Structure formats: C-alpha cells, structure tokens
Amino acid sequence: MKESRGRVITLIAILAIVLVWLVLDSLAPSNPIRTTVSRIVSPVQYAIHWLGTPFRAMADSFKSVQALCDENEALREENSSLRNQIIILQEAQLENEFLRKQLAFKDTVPSYRLLSAEVIGRDPSEIFQYLIIDRGSEDGVRVKMPVITADGLVGRISEVGPVTSRVMLLTDASSSVSTLIQRSRATGMTQGYPGRGLMMRYIAQTDSVKERDLVLTSGLGGAFPPKLVVGQVVEVRQLDVAMFQEALVIPAVNFTSLENVMVVISFEEQPVEPQPTPEGP
Amino acid sequence: MRYYITIPIVALIAIFQATISPEFRLFGVNPDLTLVVTIVWVLIRGEQEGVLAALIGGAAVAALSGGPRLLIIASFVACNLLVGYAYRHLPRMAGIIPYLAIVVSTLLVKIVLIFWLSTTTDLLYLRGLVVQKVLPALLYNLVLMVVIYNLADRIDRRLGPPTVEWQ
Numbered sequence: 001m002k003e004s005r006g007r008v009i010t011l012i013a014i015l016a017i018v019l020v021w022l023v024l025d026s027l028a029p030s031n032p033i034r035t036t037v038s039r040i041v042s043p044v045q046y047a048i049h050w051l052g053t054p055f056r057a058m059a060d061s062f063k064s065v066q067a068l069c070d071e072n073e074a075l076r077e078e079n080s081s082l083r084n085q086i087i088i089l090q091e092a093q094l095e096n097e098f099l100r101k102q103l104a105f106k107d108t109v110p111s112y113r114l115l116s117a118e119v120i121g122r123d124p125s126e127i128f129q130y131l132i133i134d135r136g137s138e139d140g141v142r143v144k145m146p147v148i149t150a151d152g153l154v155g156r157i158s159e160v161g162p163v164t165s166r167v168m169l170l171t172d173a174s175s176s177v178s179t180l181i182q183r184s185r186a187t188g189m190t191q192g193y194p195g196r197g198l199m200m201r202y203i204a205q206t207d208s209v210k211e212r213d214l215v216l217t218s219g220l221g222g223a224f225p226p227k228l229v230v231g232q233v234v235e236v237r238q239l240d241v242a243m244f245q246e247a248l249v250i251p252a253v254n255f256t257s258l259e260n261v262m263v264v265i266s267f268e269e270q271p272v273e274p275q276p277t278p279e280g281p
Numbered sequence: 282m283r284y285y286i287t288i289p290i291v292a293l294i295a296i297f298q299a300t301i302s303p304e305f306r307l308f309g310v311n312p313d314l315t316l317v318v319t320i321v322w323v324l325i326r327g328e329q330e331g332v333l334a335a336l337i338g339g340a341a342v343a344a345l346s347g348g349p350r351l352l353i354i355a356s357f358v359a360c361n362l363l364v365g366y367a368y369r370h371l372p373r374m375a376g377i378i379p380y381l382a383i384v385v386s387t388l389l390v391k392i393v394l395i396f397w398l399s400t401t402t403d404l405l406y407l408r409g410l411v412v413q414k415v416l417p418a419l420l421y422n423l424v425l426m427v428v429i430y431n432l433a434d435r436i437d438r439r440l441g442p443p444t445v446e447w448q
Binding site for chain 1: 295298299300302306310311313315342346347348353391394395398401402404405406407408409410413414
C-alpha cells in the first residue's frame with residue numbers, strides 16, 4: 001500500500017516538474033530547469049560524441065571505400081568500353097584509308113571492272129604461295145582473273161569455288177607474268193623465285209636494266225592488264241656467256257600483311273555508250 | 282577416342298592453321314599446328330587413331346593448300362607411321378621421342394614439298410628456303426610440341442581410360 005502510494009507521488013512529482021518545465025520553457029527561452037538539464041546532459045553528450053567519432057569515421061570510410069569501389073568498377077568498365085571504341089575507330093580509320101586508296105586507284109583505271117575481296121586464309125604449308133579470298137563464282141570470279149591492290153599486282157585466281165577462291169601469288173614457283181622495265185621498256189618474264197621473291201628473266205643482253213628500276217606488267221598475252229606495278233629491281237645478273245640478263249625483283253605488295261584485294265573482273269576498254277538525247281514534244 | 286571426335290577436332294585445327302595462324306607468326310613463319318597435333322595424337326592415343334588423325338589432318342591441310350594434295354596427305358601419314366613405330370620400338374627413348382618426332386616430321390614434310398617444288402621450277406633458292414622456312418618452322422614446331430604434348434598428355438590422363446600398371 002505504502003509502495004503504491006510512493007509510486008503515485010513520484011509520478012505526480014515528475015508530471016509536475018515536466019509541467020513546470022513546459023510552462024517555463026514556453027514563457028522564457030532560458031530558464032533554470034533547461035540550464036540545469038543542459039549542464040548535466042552536455043558533458044555526457046560530449047563524451048558519447050567523442051567516443052562515437054572513430055566509429056562514425058570508420059563507418060564513413062566503409063561507405064566511401066564502397067563508393068570508391070563502385071566508382072572504380074564503373075570507371076574500369078568505362079575505360080574498357082572507351083578502349084574498345086578506340087580500337088574500333090582505329091580499325092575503321094585504317095579501313096577508311098584503305099578504301100580511299102582503293103577508290104583513288106579505281107579512279108585511275110576507270111576501264112577496269114573491280115571486285116573487292118577480303119583475304120580469309122593463307123596456304124598452310126608456307127612452301128606454296130596462295131591466298132584464299134571470300135569471293136567465288138557466285139560473285140563472278142573466274143580462273144586466271146588478275147588480283148591486285150592499289151600497291152600493285154598480287155597474282156591471279158587459280159581455283160574458284162562458289163563463295164571462295166584461291167589466289168596464286170606472284171611469288172609462287174608456278175607464277176609467271178610478262179613484264180617490262182618502266183625506264184628502258186626492256187621486256188622479260190617475271191617468275192616466282194621461292195626463297196628470294198621474284199626473278200625477271202629473258203631480258204635481252206642489249207637492254208638496259210638497273211637497280212631500283214620499276215617493273216610493270218607489259219600486258220602481252222592478255223592475261224594481265226598493262227602498266228600494273230609488279231616490283232622493283234634489287235640486283236641485276238648479267239653474264240657475257242648467257243643469252244639473257246636476269247634481275248632479282250622485290251614485290252611491290254607486302255603479301256604477309258594483305259587483308260583486302262581487288263579481283264579484276266575485266267580490263268578491256270569499256271565502250272562509251274551514247275547519252276540518250278531528250279526528245280522534243 | 283571416338284572417330285567422330287577426332288575428325289572435327291583435326292579438321293578445325295587445320296582450318297585454324299590456314300585462317301588465324303598468320304596472327305601467331307614467330308621467327309617469320311606460321312605454326313604447323315596440324316602436323317604437331319597429329320604427331321601428339323599418335324604419341325598419346327596410339328598408331329591406329331594417330332594415322333586416322335594424320336589422314337584427316339593431311340587431307341584438311343591439302344584441301345586448304347595450293348600444293349600437291351596427295352603428297353601432303355602421304356607425308357602426314359608417313360610421319361605418323363614413322364613416329365608410331367619409333368615410339369613402340371624405342372621405349373627407352375620415350376622421353377625425347379616427342380621432340381625428336383616433331384623435328385624429323387617437320388623436316389620430312391618440308392623436304393618432300395621442296396622436292397616437289399624443285400620438279401616444277403628451275404628457279405629455287407634452296408638456302409633461302411631452308412633459312413626462311415625450314416629452320417624457323419623446326420624451332421617453332423619444337424616450342425609448340427613442348428606445350429601441346431604436355432597439355433594433351435595431362436588432359437588424356439584425366440579424361441582417357443585408366444592405364445594398367447604393374448604394382
């Protein structure tokens with residue numbers, strides 16, 4: 001009974017203090033109760049705040065580490081994506097340059113009907129010099145058609161499938177092209193010379209051949225169009241007892257890095273068709 | 282291994298060799314991946330499977346090459362028969378036979394093809410071919426053999442049938 005009375009008194013006292021505090025607080029911003037409470041609570045608050053600072057910093061650092069990780073991951077992805085884009089753009093630029101070169105070349109030979117092709121394979125033996133291109137009979141490719149790049153003659157079609165063809169390179173042992181020296185117009189036959197490159201043979205002893213002379217197709221025989229660059233003379237072999245001179249030639253085209261070529265579908269002079277005249281009424 | 286697995290694997294390797302191997306040029310030559318794989322096959326899976334692999338590998342390389350097809354296939358099969366015979370009859374040399382085998386096989390295949398070339402043309406700079414094609418190919422194939430043989434041996438030990446040994 002005494003105990004319950006005590007509890008009621010305590011409750012009433014607390015309620016009274018709260019009431020007085022509320023009344024005083026509403027009457028004046030600074031009052032003795034608030035001051036006293038503040039004096040008691042603030043040191044405890046400081047202490048708790050001081051004790052909590054390292055934990056808060058740790059939590060902040062955890063948050064920032066997580067944010068940094070996320071940011072790092074995002075930056076990595078962005079970097080990777082940008083790097084890929086750079087590679088794609090560089091490839092596009094190279095392709096663009098190559099196509100421009102091809103286009104410029106096409107402009108110089110308007111009478112040629114050319115078909116662009118991509119190199120998709122090479123001879124696996126490496127003793128024989130062949131390429132495989134992604135154009136075949138369905139694209140109009142036929143055996144013996146010349147294959148060129150803007151740099152010069154590549155070779156000729158040796159086998160045709162429906163969608164792919166095999167190109168015999170100039171450097172193959174079986175390759176033979178009728179050529180001439182640009183400077184002196186000396187004619188000969190340029191053959192593949194396995195292990196060295198190309199050899200221009202059957203040049204008359206009286207003809208002039210010098211190192212650095214440019215070798216072009218002569219067009220004789222009609223297998224190749226005339227005036228295509230074949231290569232450059234690097235060595236002349238002339239023996240008094242021999243019937244002919246020979247010249248070692250390095251090809252104008254770098255066959256190991258070939259990616260795109262052009263098949264010459266036809267190279268005869270195209271007759272110019274008369275323009276239709278507008279008829280009057 | 283079942284034949285229907287041997288055929289696509291070896292054919293794919295030959296296509297890989299003709300298509301992408303120029304990207305892996307070393308010492309100025311492309312890897313003779315098909316030859317190395319068929320030699321590894323005979324060493325690991327025995328003569329019967331090895332000869333089949335050589336036949337398929339040779340046929341695939343021949344189909345992709347502009348060279349004499351029958352000669353390419355025959356040289357592949359001959360190499361595998363030779364290696365299989367040596368491996369069976371020279372057990373004491375088993376450790377070095379894979380490396381010896383690839384050197385001999387590379388030489389054999391290249392010599393056969395160069396010999397064929399010499400019959401088709403009088404223009405042949407043999408020293409240039411040996412220095413530019415044969416010797417680098419020997420070295421490259423030897424490097425490939427070390428990698429592929431050891432890798433294939435491990436795979437076969439894990440996936441292949443258990444070997445019976447004396448206790």
